[in-house]
Amino acid sequence: xxxxxxxxxxxxxxxxxxxxxxxxxxxxxxxxxADQLRDQGLVDADAVLTPYASPRRLAAHLSGVxxxxxxxxxxxxxxxxxxxxxxxxxxxxxxxxxxxSLGVDTSDPAALTARLRRQPDGKAEALFWDSVVAGVTLDxxxxxxxxxxxxxxxIPKVMTYQLADGWSSVHFVRPAHGLxxxxxxxxxxxxxxxxxxxRHTHGHRFEAARDPIELPHADAYAETLARDGAVIxxxxxxxxxxxxxxxxxxxxxxxxxxxxxxxxxxxxVTALVERPNVLVCxxxxxxxxxxxxxxxxxxxxxxxxFPLLDAQGRLTHRFLVVSNITPQDPSAVIxxxxxxxxxxxxxxxxxxDQDRKRPLESRVLGLAKVVYHNQLGTQGERVERVGAIARAxxxxxxxxxxxxxxxxxxxxxxxxxxxxxxxxxxxxxGIMGAYYARHDGxxxxxxxxxxxxxxxxxxxxxxPRNPVGLCVALxxxxxxxxxxxxxxxxxxxxKDPYALRRHALGVVRMLIERDLPLDLPALIDAAVxxxxxxxxxxxxxxxxxxxxxxxxxxxxxxxxxxEVDAVLALRPAQLREVPRRLAAVRAFAALPEAPALAAxxxxxxxxxxxxxxxxxxQVDPARLVEPAEQALHQALxxxxxxxxxxxxxxxxxxxxxxxxxxxAPVDAFFDGVMVNADDAALRANRLGLLAMLHQAMNRVxxxxxxxx
Numbered sequence: 001x002x003x004x005x006x007x008x009x010x011x012x013x014x015x016x017x018x019x020x021x022x023x024x025x026x027x028x029x030x031x032x033x034a035d036q037l038r039d040q041g042l043v044d045a046d047a048v049l050t051p052y053a054s055p056r057r058l059a060a061h062l063s064g065v066x067x068x069x070x071x072x073x074x075x076x077x078x079x080x081x082x083x084x085x086x087x088x089x090x091x092x093x094x095x096x097x098x099x100x101s102l103g104v105d106t107s108d109p110a111a112l113t114a115r116l117r118r119q120p121d122g123k124a125e126a127l128f129w130d131s132v133v134a135g136v137t138l139d140x141x142x143x144x145x146x147x148x149x150x151x152x153x154x155i156p157k158v159m160t161y162q163l164a165d166g167w168s169s170v171h172f173v174r175p176a177h178g179l180x181x182x183x184x185x186x187x188x189x190x191x192x193x194x195x196x197x198x199r200h201t202h203g204h205r206f207e208a209a210r211d212p213i214e215l216p217h218a219d220a221y222a223e224t225l226a227r228d229g230a231v232i233x234x235x236x237x238x239x240x241x242x243x244x245x246x247x248x249x250x251x252x253x254x255x256x257x258x259x260x261x262x263x264x265x266x267x268x269v270t271a272l273v274e275r276p277n278v279l280v281c282x283x284x285x286x287x288x289x290x291x292x293x294x295x296x297x298x299x300x301x302x303x304x305x306f307p308l309l310d311a312q313g314r315l316t317h318r319f320l321v322v323s324n325i326t327p328q329d330p331s332a333v334i335x336x337x338x339x340x341x342x343x344x345x346x347x348x349x350x351x352x353d354q355d356r357k358r359p360l361e362s363r364v365l366g367l368a369k370v371v372y373h374n375q376l377g378t379q380g381e382r383v384e385r386v387g388a389i390a391r392a393x394x395x396x397x398x399x400x401x402x403x404x405x406x407x408x409x410x411x412x413x414x415x416x417x418x419x420x421x422x423x424x425x426x427x428x429x430g431i432m433g434a435y436y437a438r439h440d441g442x443x444x445x446x447x448x449x450x451x452x453x454x455x456x457x458x459x460x461x462x463x464p465r466n467p468v469g470l471c472v473a474l475x476x477x478x479x480x481x482x483x484x485x486x487x488x489x490x491x492x493x494x495k496d497p498y499a500l501r502r503h504a505l506g507v508v509r510m511l512i513e514r515d516l517p518l519d520l521p522a523l524i525d526a527a528v529x530x531x532x533x534x535x536x537x538x539x540x541x542x543x544x545x546x547x548x549x550x551x552x553x554x555x556x557x558x559x560x561x562x563e564v565d566a567v568l569a570l571r572p573a574q575l576r577e578v579p580r581r582l583a584a585v586r587a588f589a590a591l592p593e594a595p596a597l598a599a600x601x602x603x604x605x606x607x608x609x610x611x612x613x614x615x616x617x618q619v620d621p622a623r624l625v626e627p628a629e630q631a632l633h634q635a636l637x638x639x640x641x642x643x644x645x646x647x648x649x650x651x652x653x654x655x656x657x658x659x660x661x662x663x664a665p666v667d668a669f670f671d672g673v674m675v676n677a678d679d680a681a682l683r684a685n686r687l688g689l690l691a692m693l694h695q696a697m698n699r700v701x702x703x704x705x706x707x708x
Contacts, residue, residue, distance in 0.1 A: 004041040004067040006184030007036075008138075009218035010146065011052070011059035012192065013178030013201050019055070021273035022157050024144050025173070026235055027051025030060035032152050037062065040136050041069035052222070052233040054274050057201070061221060065183060065288075069135030076102070081118055081125040082571050095127070102129070138183055143190045163194040168192055172708070178202065182218040203229020206325055231274040242322055245278035246306055249320050253280060256311030259320055260417070262300060268305050271596040273324040273335030281305075285317045290582045293431050294348045294421060302344055305337070305367040305532075336587060360436045364413040370417065375487045375536060379414055382479065385530040388411045390475035392526040396518060397466060406471040409449035412437060413472055416450075430454045430499060449473075456506045463510055470510055471642070474523070482527040485542045486535025489532065504549040511575040519573040520546060547571055553580070557577065562706055563589070569702035584652035585701045593663040594706065600666045601697050602691045602704035607675060615684075617691035628672040633689060635665040640696050652700045659697055666693070 010033060016023060025085050030051030043065050078084055084095035091099075091113060096106045117128045145520055155173040162169055170176070170193050181188040181197035190197045200212040207230040215224055225231045232238040243266065257481055269276075287295060292315035299305040299319055300323045306320040321337045366381030376382070387410040394406035416422050416433035434451035438444070445468045452469035453476050455461055466471045480503050484490075484492045500590070512516060524539055547568050554564045560576035567581045588594055608615055624630045640662050646655035675690065677683045697703050 002263075003609075004184075005185075006067075006584065007065055008043075008062045008065040008188075008220045009180065009182045009215070009221045010142070011057055011178075011180040011195075011221070012150075012176055013057050013180070014172075015174040016055050016178045016388060017053075017058075017174055017271070019268045019271035020115060021154070021173075022053050022055070023235055023267050023352070024154055026051045026058055028152065029053075029058045029149050030062075032149040033060050033145050034062055036148050037065060037141060039131060039607065040144070041072070042136065042138060042141045051235070051270075053235040054231055054233055054238070055272060056274070057233065059180075059221065065138065066135075067183065068137045069141065071132050071135050074131050076125040076129045076131065077121065078116075080121075080127055084127045085113075091116075102143040103128070110234070110658055126608060128430055139188050139190060142181060144189050146190055146192050149665070155694055168194060176603055176653060180215060182215060182221075185217045196493070201225070201229070203322075225555050232276075233685050234268060239271070242273075242276045243271055244264065244280065245276060246320055248281050249278045250607055251315075252309060253308060253318055257316060257318070259306040260296060260300070260309055260484070261679050262306075265300050265304065266305070269306075269322045272304065273322055274401050275324070275326065276331075277323045277326040278329050279321045279323055279334050279337070281334050281341070282318045282478075283338060283345055287349060288315060288317060290345070290349045290352045291432070291435050293428060294352060294425065295345060297425050297427060298344045299341060300347050301427075301511075303337070303341055305341065347424070348421070355419040355421055355432070355436060356439050357380065359409055359440050360412050360415045360433065363418040363442070364411060366418045367414055369430040373483070373487075376483045378530075379417065381456060383411060383414055385483075385527075386413065386472070386475045386479045388530045389527050390471045390480055393474055393518070393523070394467075394471045396522075397471065397516065402467055402471070405443075405446055405449070405468045406475075407568050408442070409446045409453070409468050410473045410475060412442075412446070413450050413453045413476065423518070456509060458502070459505075464512060467659075470514060470516070472566075472650045474507060474510055474518075475527075477507050478523060479530070481542060482538055483531060483535060483546075483607070484532060485538035485545070486528070488536070501547075501549055505603055506552055508546065508550050508553065508575060514577060515576045517574065517576070520575055521573055543571075548579070550575065560587075566654075566701040566703060566705035577652075580650065580652050581700050584656045585703075585706070587653045588659075589706055590657040591657065593660040593661050596663050597659065597697070598703050598706040600670065602700075603670065604697075604708040607690060607705045608687065608694060611687055615687045615691045617688060617694060617695045619688045622687055623685040625682070626673050628668045629686060629689060632662075632665040632669045632693070635662055636689075636692055636696060643696060643699075647699050656700050656703075662697075 012029070030049050031457060033046065034043065034049045038045060038047070043062060047065070048059040048063040052061070069678070078095065078098055080422065084092055084658060086092050091106070091109055099106050099112070102113070115129070117130060118125050119128060128416070141566055141586045150172070153173065157173070158171050159174060160169055160171050161175045172193055176195060177194040179192055179195040180191050180199060180201055181195045182199055187199055189196060201215060202208070202211055203213055203225060209228045209230070213224060213228045215221055216486050225233045232241060249259045252257050261661070289542050295315055296307045299307050302578050304322070306322070308318045308320060310314045310316050319341070323333050325333070327333060364383065365380070367383055368378050370379040372379045372382045387407055390406040390410040391403055394403040413430070416429055416436060419432055419436070421432050422429045430451045430453060434447040437447040437450050445466050448465050449469035449472050452464035452466075453472040455464050455469070455473055464470045480498065481500055484498055484500060489498060507523075510516065521539075521543060524542055528535075528537065528539065551564050551568055555561060563582055563585050570583065572578060620634060623634065624633055643655045643658040646652070646658060673686065675686045677686065
């Protein structure tokens, strides 16, 4: 008999879910539910999952779900034949006990023995029992899947509430008030959170055409909710509708206006409304005297509004509101939002006006009272350390002017932490410092550096705009890394509370992408002494950390593990050379001679590692007695000057390609020469020749890492 197949709909109706978690909750609910049903054989691997998530519901629609999973044959290994059967071939008590525990009738030993199957299992024979396990029914399988989906929801914070009986308590993200489970047009009688599944749900709090809403079929879910409940159930569709309305509203305003782009804000607003209605609002233009970052942040963070920018990217006095209601006359909604935003903008203007009454430099002394870290002192002490490192970097990169500018920018970089604006909006640190520095009459190079010293703040973020900013940004990140490594606060696993991986990658990006002629070990050396005796020496661990982060980043860019290992094995001091070295290694690996030379290089490395004493790369030509070793020495003499010249000129690709000429003499050497000769002098001379070869071949990268 064919098992009935139909589409499945499961919905959990709850009170308003946390908006920042809604998208993740909806995706996790559907994914785990589908995975669990698939594991139980109730749905095929190609079944289509459609997750739904709105402020008051989590739901999932899954295609092609069986009413009952297919029966399946199971082969169970019981025990070795020697343990399960006696000398006469009859079942032993141990075997009978095992079979009884599996629910097998053991009253007829002869019939039992006939069903047992013997087959090799390693060195001995074992007994196997074949049976058929009945497929799980949907009501049982869905109950298990639903329980697991709820258990594994990534709930940010659990609530505890009582059920209607007054005794039972439930732990969930929000109180649940309804459960729907439809297989086609049939209700699946599952239970969850004190609820029993049915076919009724609820729509929009205010605009639903009827309540409750009856769902006739699993496939009618989204359509019925939209028609009778005024709800767009799909998170993705609701998000797309908001984007469409935002663009439409901006076009109505005209002047090339566009809403600010912010995916996180768009996701959060999508999680706050069930049927979006975008409205255009405005505020007094006098507020535009305040830096636009302040106004944008207060509108986004506090009110979830979308500020409108003009064609040049400047903030306008209009903003967009995504309302959850659609009245015939929206004027009251518009006026209410305009009234609500006005005090927020007035606060921002007040903070800005108050902050400018004091020069930025006057706040520096106050940093001595702000604790940075209980083992590393105050922010004031930190500013001194960053300044010392910044001066050292500036001295390597430029003249006295750069040193003075970097010193001043480092001194003022943290001063805005004590302003009212940054106290209210910590996200504006650095940005406000730049505004206040310009107000104090400082030049743009210093002001930009104050803003940019936090960059890059995340993957793909911009780098500092000018040399002053680079000096201070490098100094700030190095001070953080050296200090925290020096007190043992290292990242562990996925835990990195001080974002040290991000800081290290920021240093790496600046050194490489800005082509800075700075040695990484020298930078670390310059940063360590500024801490005095507060820290233990972190050089070794921190250096390894930098190269590890660089390796991860390069692999993410598409370089192979072999290419990255070959280049970073030498730990090039100037990271700006790494891309050229990688390009050279990739070009070398494409040469037909590369595999043989890489293998030979690996062999040379192993021979030199096993030598009794350190081997110097020098040869006495008079002791080269075999033609093959003479030929290799001559080939080295011919190739090395050109390879060294290309290396010195920074043409790493040409330097490596010169080495291709060594393939034939290297192969002949290993075919015809015994390196570990009995004669000690002869052996030492041949090891010296191999050391010369090793040195010539591994200046750009460790080519042995390319060997298969």
